Every structure is written in C-alpha cells, then in structure tokens.
Amino acid sequence: MTTTTKGITALLAAGLVTGLAATALAGEIRIGVTMRMVSENGQKYGQMVVDEFDMINKAGGINGHTLDVTLLNDECKSDKGVANANKLIFQEKIHLLVGSTCSSVSLPIVDVTAKTKVPQIIPHSTNEKITQKGSAWVFRVPVSGRYYAGVNAKYVGENIGKKIAYLCAADAASQNDCEAMQAQMKSQFGAEAAYVAQVQEKEVDFRTHMQKIKSAGVDGIMIAALAETMARALVQSYEAGIPASVNRIGSSSASNSPVPAIAGDAAKGVFFTAAYAAADDRPIARLFNEMVRQRYGIHAPDHDFSQAYDLVRIVEIALGNADLKLDSANLAADRTAIRDAIANVKGYQGLASGPISFCAEATPQCRDGNRTAVLIAYTKGGKDYVTEVLARVTMPVDFGLK
Amino acid sequence: MLKVTGLETGYGRVQILRGLDMEVPQGRIVALLGGNGTGKSTMLRAVSGLIRVWNGQIEFNGERIDNKAPDQIVRRGLIQVTQGKDSYPSMTVEENLKVGAFTRSDKPGVARDLERVYDYFPVLKERRRQLAGTLSGGEVQMLVIGRGLMAAPKMMLLDEPSAALAPKVVLDIFANINRIARSGVTILVVEQNVRMALILASYAYIIRDGRILIEGDADDLMHDENVKMSFLGGTVADSSREYMS
Amino acid sequence: MDFDFTSLFAFILFGLTIGVVYGIVALGISLIYSGLDIVHFAHGEIYMFGAFFGLVFSEHMGVPYPLAILSAMVCTGLLGIVIERVFYRRLTRAGGGYTVAGMGMIICGFGMSVVLQNIAYLSWGADAEPFPVDLGEPFQFGDISLPKSYGLTAVIALLLMAVLHFFLKKTKIGLAVRAVAANKDIAFLMGINVPLMISLIFGLACALAAAAGVLIGPMQSVQVEMGYLMLMKAFAAAVVGGFGSLPGAIVGGLLVGIFENLGAAYISPNHKDIYAFLLLILVLMVRPSGLFGVEVRVKA
Ligand SMILES: Nc1ncnc2c1ncn2[C@@H]1O[C@H](COP(=O)(O)OP(=O)(O)O)[C@@H](O)[C@H]1O
Numbered sequence: 001m002t003t004t005t006k007g008i009t010a011l012l013a014a015g016l017v018t019g020l021a022a023t024a025l026a027g028e029i030r031i032g033v034t035m036r037m038v039s040e041n042g043q044k045y046g047q048m049v050v051d052e053f054d055m056i057n058k059a060g061g062i063n064g065h066t067l068d069v070t071l072l073n074d075e076c077k078s079d080k081g082v083a084n085a086n087k088l089i090f091q092e093k094i095h096l097l098v099g100s101t102c103s104s105v106s107l108p109i110v111d112v113t114a115k116t117k118v119p120q121i122i123p124h125s126t127n128e129k130i131t132q133k134g135s136a137w138v139f140r141v142p143v144s145g146r147y148y149a150g151v152n153a154k155y156v157g158e159n160i161g162k163k164i165a166y167l168c169a170a171d172a173a174s175q176n177d178c179e180a181m182q183a184q185m186k187s188q189f190g191a192e193a194a195y196v197a198q199v200q201e202k203e204v205d206f207r208t209h210m211q212k213i214k215s216a217g218v219d220g221i222m223i224a225a226l227a228e229t230m231a232r233a234l235v236q237s238y239e240a241g242i243p244a245s246v247n248r249i250g251s252s253s254a255s256n257s258p259v260p261a262i263a264g265d266a267a268k269g270v271f272f273t274a275a276y277a278a279a280d281d282r283p284i285a286r287l288f289n290e291m292v293r294q295r296y297g298i299h300a301p302d303h304d305f306s307q308a309y310d311l312v313r314i315v316e317i318a319l320g321n322a323d324l325k326l327d328s329a330n331l332a333a334d335r336t337a338i339r340d341a342i343a344n345v346k347g348y349q350g351l352a353s354g355p356i357s358f359c360a361e362a363t364p365q366c367r368d369g370n371r372t373a374v375l376i377a378y379t380k381g382g383k384d385y386v387t388e389v390l391a392r393v394t395m396p397v398d399f400g401l402k
Numbered sequence: 403m404l405k406v407t408g409l410e411t412g413y414g415r416v417q418i419l420r421g422l423d424m425e426v427p428q429g430r431i432v433a434l435l436g437g438n439g440t441g442k443s444t445m446l447r448a449v450s451g452l453i454r455v456w457n458g459q460i461e462f463n464g465e466r467i468d469n470k471a472p473d474q475i476v477r478r479g480l481i482q483v484t485q486g487k488d489s490y491p492s493m494t495v496e497e498n499l500k501v502g503a504f505t506r507s508d509k510p511g512v513a514r515d516l517e518r519v520y521d522y523f524p525v526l527k528e529r530r531r532q533l534a535g536t537l538s539g540g541e542v543q544m545l546v547i548g549r550g551l552m553a554a555p556k557m558m559l560l561d562e563p564s565a566a567l568a569p570k571v572v573l574d575i576f577a578n579i580n581r582i583a584r585s586g587v588t589i590l591v592v593e594q595n596v597r598m599a600l601i602l603a604s605y606a607y608i609i610r611d612g613r614i615l616i617e618g619d620a621d622d623l624m625h626d627e628n629v630k631m632s633f634l635g636g637t638v639a640d641s642s643r644e645y646m647s
Numbered sequence: 648m649d650f651d652f653t654s655l656f657a658f659i660l661f662g663l664t665i666g667v668v669y670g671i672v673a674l675g676i677s678l679i680y681s682g683l684d685i686v687h688f689a690h691g692e693i694y695m696f697g698a699f700f701g702l703v704f705s706e707h708m709g710v711p712y713p714l715a716i717l718s719a720m721v722c723t724g725l726l727g728i729v730i731e732r733v734f735y736r737r738l739t740r741a742g743g744g745y746t747v748a749g750m751g752m753i754i755c756g757f758g759m760s761v762v763l764q765n766i767a768y769l770s771w772g773a774d775a776e777p778f779p780v781d782l783g784e785p786f787q788f789g790d791i792s793l794p795k796s797y798g799l800t801a802v803i804a805l806l807l808m809a810v811l812h813f814f815l816k817k818t819k820i821g822l823a824v825r826a827v828a829a830n831k832d833i834a835f836l837m838g839i840n841v842p843l844m845i846s847l848i849f850g851l852a853c854a855l856a857a858a859a860g861v862l863i864g865p866m867q868s869v870q871v872e873m874g875y876l877m878l879m880k881a882f883a884a885a886v887v888g889g890f891g892s893l894p895g896a897i898v899g900g901l902l903v904g905i906f907e908n909l910g911a912a913y914i915s916p917n918h919k920d921i922y923a924f925l926l927l928i929l930v931l932m933v934r935p936s937g938l939f940g941v942e943v944r945v946k947a
C-alpha cells in the first residue's frame with residue numbers, strides 16, 4: 001500500500017466516523033402539522049406554530065436536536081386531513097403529529113395515529129369522542145366539548161333562565177355544541193328546549209325563526225353555527241326586534257374574530273365558553289396578546305391562537321424529557337418515548353384558562369388535558385371588539401362521561 | 403344582381419352543392435326548382451351567410467359576399483325568407499314586422515313600409531296585436547314575407563312560399579310576390595310547385611345533385627317536353643329520376 | 648302550533664322580500680337559458696362576484712350604496728361578457744350559434760363555477776366580509792319589524808324587473824334580444840348581430856345576479872361560498888316558474904320565498920331549504936313545464 005492510498009483510506013475512515021458520530025449525537029425530530037388554514041386566522045395560527053418551533057431551533061434546539069416541521073393544510077376536510085396524516089407518517093416519517101383544527105378531521109386521524117403508533121397532539125378540536133376512542137396515542141390541549149356544555153348550561157340555568165331557543169347550523173361542530181347544550185340543560189335543570197331549528201350551514205335568512213322565537217318569549221337564544229352564519233343570525237335577531245334582555249349564547253365558534261367583526265353591535269352581550277380570554281390580565285396573557293398583535297396583526301387573539309401556542313410549549317417540555325435516538329432503526333421507539341413524555345406533562349400553566357395535565361391511560365380522563373373553561377362575553381363588537389370574563393369554571397374530571 | 407359561381411358547400415363533411423352556377427339579374431323574378439333534398443335551401447343558406455362556403459364565389463351588386471356574417475349581408479339589402487314559416491310565435495304580428503326593420507334607423511321609412519306591408523296583406527293589419535303563434539299557415543307566410551320587406555331589401559330570397567298552403571292562398575301570395583317584384587325588388591324564389599313558379603318567374607334553374615341541370619326562360623321550360631313530362635306531371639321526386647334515365 | 652294573522656303576515660312578508668332576490672337571480676338563469684341554451688351552473692358564483700364588487704365599491708372605495716349596486720352590475724356584466732366570449736362561445740359550434748348545447752355546456756358551467764370560486768378565494772380570501780349598510784331604523788308593522796334593507800331590496804328588485812320588462816318589450820334592442828332568444832337563425836337573417844346580442848344577454852343576466860348579490864350583502868356577509876345556496880334557490884324558482892320564462896322566474900322566486908318561510912313557520916323549522924324543492928316537486932307533478940312554461944321547445 002502506497003502512502004497516498006493509505007492517506008485517502010484514513011481520510012475516508014475519519015469522515016465516516018465523524019459522520020456517524022454526528023447522527024448519533026444530534027438528529028432531527030420530525031414534526032408534522034395538519035391544520036385548517038383556510039381563513040386568514042387559520043393561516044396565521046398555522047404560521048405561528050411553525051414560527052414557534054423555528055425559534056426553538058434558533059435557540060439551539062432541544063437537547064441539541066433540531067426540529068424539522070412540515071406544515072400541511074387540510075382545509076377542515078376529513079379526506080384531506082387523513083391524506084395529510086398518512087403522507088406525514090409514511091413519507092416524512094414524523095415522530096409527532098400535530099393536528100387538527102376541526103373535530104371532523106381530527107376524529108378520523110385518531111384512527112390513523114392509533115394504528116401507526118404515532119403520538120398525536122390536538123390543538124383545537126373539542127369533540128368529546130376524540131379521546132373516547134381509547135387510543136393511547138392521542139392528547140388534547142383544548143377543553144373537551146363535554147366540559148364546555150356543562151359550564152355553559154350551568155351558567156345559563158343559574159343566571160339567565162331555563163327557557164332557551166336553539167338555532168343549530170348543519171356543520172358537525174355546531175350540531176355537537178347544540179345537542180350537548182340541550183342535553184346539559186335537561187340533565188342539570190330538567191329544561192326542555194323552547195324552540196329548535198336546524199339551519200343550513202350558509203343560511204342567509206333567519207327572519208322566520210326569529211319571529212317565532214320572539215313570540216315564544218324565551219330567556220335566551222343559543223346560536224350554534226360557524227362564525228359568519230352566527231354573526232348573520234345575531235344581526236337578524238336584533239332586526240327582528242328581539243330585545244337585548246334576551247341573552248344570546250354562542251357556540252364554540254363565537255370566539256372566532258369574524259363573529260364580532262361581522263355582527264358589529266349585535267355581538268355585544270353574546271357569551272360563550274372558551275379556553276382563553278384575551279381580556280385575561282395575567283402578564284403571560286398580555287405578553288402573548290402583544291406578541292400576536294405585532295407578529296400577525298391580530299387585534300385580540302382567540303383560543304385558537306393560545307391553544308396553538310400552549311401546544312408548542314407542551315411539545316417542547318415533552319421532547320426535552322424524552323430520550324431520543326433519532327435514527328431510522330429507532331423510529332418506533334422514539335415515537336413511543338415522545339408519547340410517554342407527553343403523558344408525563346402535569347400541571348402545565350400557560351395561556352389556557354386552567355392547568356393542562358395528561359396521564360398514561362388511554363382514557364378521556366387522562367387525555368383531555370384542560371378542564372377549566374372561561375365564560376367570555378363581548379362588551380363591544382366590530383373589528384376592534386372587547387371581551388370580558390364572566391366566570392372561570394373547572395369541571396370534575398369525570399364530568400359528562402357515562 | 404346576384405351571381406353564384408362554382409358554389410360548393412355542405413354540412414360537416416357531407417358535401418351538398420358541387421359547383422353550382424346561377425345568376426339573377428336585377429328587377430327579375432328567377433325560380434330555383436328541384437326535388438326535395440336537392441340542396442335548394444342549402445344554396446340559400448350559403449348565400450345568406452348561415453353556412454360556410456367551401457369553394458366558389460357569391461357576388462351581390464358586384465361585391466363579394468361569400469362567408470360574410472349574415473347580418474352584414476342583410477345590411478347590403480339581401481333578405482331571405484326561410485321555408486319553415488318561422489315567425490316569432492310569442493311576439494305580436496307587429497313586433498314580428500318590427501324585428502324585420504332592425505337594421506334600419508329611418509323611422510318615417512319604416513312607418514311607410516309598415517303601411518305598405520299592411521296594404522299588401524290586409525289580414526296582417528287586422529291581426530297586428532295578435533300573437534303570431536295564433537295565425538294560420540297562409541297568414542304566417544304573409545307575415546314572414548312582410549317581415550322581410552320591412553328590411554327594405556334590394557333582393558329577396560323566398561324559400562318555398564307555397565309549401566303546405568291551399569291553392570287559393572298560394573295564388574294570393576304569388577300575386578303579392580309579383581307586386582313586390584314590380585316595386586323594384588329582385589326575387590329568387592325556390593319552389594317545388596314548378597307550374598306556379600314557372601308562371602311567376604321569367605327565368606328558371608333546375609337543380610339536381612348539387613348542380614344546375616337545366617336552365618332557361620320560364621316560358622321555354624314550361625313548354626319543354628322533358629320538363630313537362632317530369633316536373634309538371636307526376637311527383638317531383640320520381641320525375642326527376644325519370645328525367646335522368 | 649299557535650296561529651295568528653300578524654305572524655302569518657310577517658312570514659309572507661319575509662318570504663316576499665327574499666323571494667324577489669331569488670327572482671332576479673332566476674331571471675338571469677332563465678334569460679341565459681332562453682338566449683344561449685345554457686343551463687348556467689356558475690351563476691351562483693357570478694352572484695358572489697357581484698356581491699364582492701359591491702363590497703369593494705361601497706366599503707373600500709366609499710361609493711354610495713345605490714351607486715355601488717350599479718357599478719357592481721356593470722363590472723359583473725362585463726365579467727360575464729368576457730366569460731361568455733372567451734370560454735363558452737368556443738365550446739359551441741361555429742362560434743356564436745349555441746345550437747349544440749348539451750352535456751358539454753353543463754359541465755363547462757360547473758367548471759367555471761370552480762374556477763370563479765378559486766379566483767375569488769385568491770383575490771379576497773376565505774373570510775366572510777361584513778357589508779354594513781346603515782339605512783336607519785327598521786320599518787315597524789305593528790309587532791313585525793322589517794329592516795330598511797329588506798324594503799330597499801324589494802323595491803330595487805322590482806324596479807330592475809320593471810326596467811328589464813320595459814327594455815325587452817319597448818326598445819328595439821330588447822326586441823332583438825327576444826328575437827335572438829327565440830330563433831337565432833331567423834334573427835341573423837333579419838340583420839341582427841346575433842353574437843353581440845348573445846353577449847348582451849349574458850352580460851345582462853350577470854348584472855342581475857350582481858344586483859342580487861349587492862342587495863343580499865347587507866343581510867349577510869359576503870363570502871366565497873355564498874353562491875351555492877342562492878343557485879339552488881334560484882334554480883328552484885326558475886323551474887317552478889317554467890324554465891326559460893321570464894315572468895315565471897319572478898313568480899317562481901316569490902313562491903319559493905313564501906313557501907319556504909311558511910314551511911319553516913308551520914310545518915317544521917328544520918332544514919328550511921327543503922321546502923323550495925318540495926314546492927318544485929309539487930309544481931312539476933301538476934305542471935311538468937312549470938307554472939309559466941310552454942311545452943318543451945323542440946330545436947330545429
Ligand atoms: N342542418 C343540416 N345538417 C346536415 N344535413 C342537412 C342539413 N340541412 C339539410 N341537410 C341535407 O342537405 C341536403 C339538402 O337539403 P336542403 O338544401 O334542405 O334541400 P331542399 O332542396 O329540399 O331545400 C339534404 O340531403 C338534407 O338532408
């Protein structure tokens with residue numbers, strides 16, 4: 001062997017060794033995100049998730065590992081969401097899936113992640129069934145619908161009255177909210193609905209319903225619909241001459257900023273339950289509001305933003321505690337490690353209305369992380385709306401389970 | 403006034419006219435005769451610009467008009483009255499006539515021509531507020547000829563004005579066509595009613611297989627033994643075949 | 648179910664005020680059908696574009712509301728003409744004939760609807776935009792309150808219908824439009840520039856849809872997907888009235904509006920939209936060509 005070849009061999013060997021060492025020491029944690037990024041808000045909180053993960057990388061990553069984030073849009077369509085999840089899991093070989101926004105999308109994805117054994121952490125979906133499927137791989141950051149309905153009904157029955165009219169739009173989330181509320185009013189107060197109307201998702205004209213509700217003389221109207229439909233119904237409820245003394249109760253989408261923006265003055269007094277109040281005066285909340293205003297031009301972030309933010313923090317904590325190998329041989333082991341690390345997050349105090357805790361069992365009690373809801377009311381409508389916190393209620397962990 | 407040379411056209415890929423030549427001098431009534439489906443209406447459609455001319459030339463008043471848009475041809479004074487007795491059934495008689503005057507902007511002239519049409523066809527005046535859909539076959543024929551006249555044409559192409567009408571009505575209509583011609587409108591009349599057409603016209607062409615088969619003065623054709631035997635006798639379609647054999 | 652005449656009156660009033668809007672969209676659909684032989688499935692999106700134009704003029708450019716309606720009508724009419732000239736006409740034989748309408752034209756309407764939605768999405772985003780028009784306190788009829796916007800909508804819609812009627816019945820161009828709608832070949836032979844008239848018809852139909860969009864705007868928010876429901880209602884109205892019949896479109900619109908409100912009030916409040924189609928089925932069972940429809944036209 002000549003000196004030259006010897007030198008080259010040594011060089012190659014050295015390169016090989018350093019290469020191997022590098023992969024062994026620091027790898028990439030692959031995170032897939034699928035969310036509804038249709039509206040302006042949707043795009044912005046999607047961006048916020050990516051930006052927050054980026055900042056973690058810039059600050060040196062987690063235990064020296066960098067985060068490799070792939071963000072996909074599912075447009076709130078379940079087929080797209082499932083396709084995104086499969087793509088992220090099988091092509092991108094992600095370690096953790098974040099998603100989705102709409103319950104109708106998150107629900108089928110739960111089956112995908114359970115089957116492929118990939119941890120899934122949910123930023124926005126509230127449908128109670130998500131954690132009742134018995135998957136050991138799913139974690140919910142938001143407040144489950146079973147708590148919301150309980151809080152809402154309790155407040156309404158105790159403070160407003162028991163004669164409630166319901167206007168329920170045909171989308172899955174609103175149907176769910178509407179039914180849960182009626183069920184809770186019945187079980188907590190034995191109150192039957194005073195009037196129920198199912199309406200089309202994009203219904204334009206509610207006047208006949210409003211006229212009937214007006215003559216029924218109710219204590220409150222629950223409008224369960226997606227943001228713009230709700231806004232329209234609110235406006236028409238005033239146009240029909242239903243006085244402000246009849247309380248307008250919103251479904252979960254009442255927290256979305258298009259509601260006060262479109263409804264204007266008609267949004268005033270509308271209250272709803274949420275996981276975050278922009279009117280929160282804790283320093284962390286004020287800082288967050290300021291950050292979102294500066295970075296994304298959002299006047300007052302709703303819980304879609306706060307939950308996306310809390311989710312990133314929880315992921316950061318969990319990944320920090322997980323012992324990860326990050327090579328292809330250990331993909332399954334790393335996924336399990338991340339799952340177990342998320343299950344170990346207890347009492348996380350962030351933006352959310354209450355602490356978020358998970359545990360190991362594949363039960364709703366363990367996986368619905370947040371059980372504190374805030375009741376929020378609009379005190380001013382329009383694009384520069386103002387909200388106030390009416391109450392903050394923590395529900396028992398078993399609430400709403402059969 | 404109208405000169406057609408080597409006209410070839412058809413529908414889709416099917417050729418119907420295979421080099422048709424004919425001429426209509428100013429101020430005359432010329433007849434185009436032939437059996438059913440021989441391409442008479444096709445030739446009129448080509449002249450009016452409703453279908454494309456594949457080959458050949460069409461001259462009107464010394465100007466090439468082949469493959470011009472139909473409305474452009476109408477504006478030059480060449481009007482066709484189609485064979486379907488196509489009125490606008492849901493418009494009144496008078497509205498139908500007004501559609502005919504669409505290209506004109508001289509109101510007094512239009513009013514004069516309206517009176518002229520009512521003078522030719524008094525029944526139209528009686529029925530002028532009625533929907534055209536309520537008229538009888540003969541009245542509709544009068545209406546569509548009247549509608550053509552409303553455009554103040556230099557020349558009219560009349561496609562089978564006698565079809566499916568009672569003899570007395572046909573006589574009335576032909577008398578009026580004669581009056582129109584005398585007022586200075588050149589006329590090309592397409593007919594299957596050969597005898598009547600030859601009485602009306604001064605010159606005639608007989609079409610077959612997409613070409614002109616015979617032509618001549620109407621009087622000569624009327625007394626031509628071949629024409630007499632084949633067209634003035636049995637049915638037109640049969641006789642034309644006999645004539646060839 | 649308790650019954651009183653005030654409520655009945657209110658429900659009919661609500662039905663009429665939304666029905667006129669269905670009516671003017673249906674009018675456009677019928678106009679296009681009789682003029683171009685196209686069943687125009689993209690008309691809901693044209694309506695949506697009209698609403699957006701109205702919003703841009705009124706909200707972003709500060710044009711007064713009535714003028715915004717007119718401007719939106721002009722813009723949408725022009726948009727319609729471009730669509731017709733550039734896309735639809737190419738799909739028909741020999742440019743401008745519209746004589747071989749069929750599956751192709753139907754699919755092309757669906758395609759256009761998707762294209763327009765995407766364009767609107769890219770231009771204005773998916774968020775619903777409020778379209779506040781302050782017209783003051785609502786009208787009060789005893790216990791019933793009717794916002795001024797509804798009254799204005801009804802008045803403007805009726806006005807548009809009257810103008811259209813006058814145009815078609817009393818003007819030369821209107822006569823030519825009717826001639827083209829009834830028989831294109833004959834219209835051509837009368838010296839009418841048929842392609843131009845077809846563009847005019849299409850533009851007119853689109854302008855009507857735009858008016859509906861701007862009128863509905865203040866009642867709801869303006870949003871990319873708003874066209875679908877309106878298309879369904881307007882189609883029901885057009886068919887109930889007799890497809891292709893202009894008075895039929897208006898009467899159909901009013902009937903659909905009243906019927907769905909009475910249905911929601913007295914039969915069941917759920918899924919009000921079903922009543923439009925229930926009415927449609929009922930009418931078609933009794934009169935297969937719709938209320939004002941003539942027997943099915945046979946094309947020569
Ligand atoms: N629109 C059309 N498409 C295809 N073929 C046609 C059309 N109109 C007529 N034809 C055919 O062209 C031939 C000549 O028709 P036409 O000119 O109408 O005859 P006629 O001499 O009776 O007026 C016939 O064979 C007919 O079947």
Ligand SMILES: [Mg+2]
Pocket residue numbers: 442443444485561562
């Ligand atoms: Mg013929």
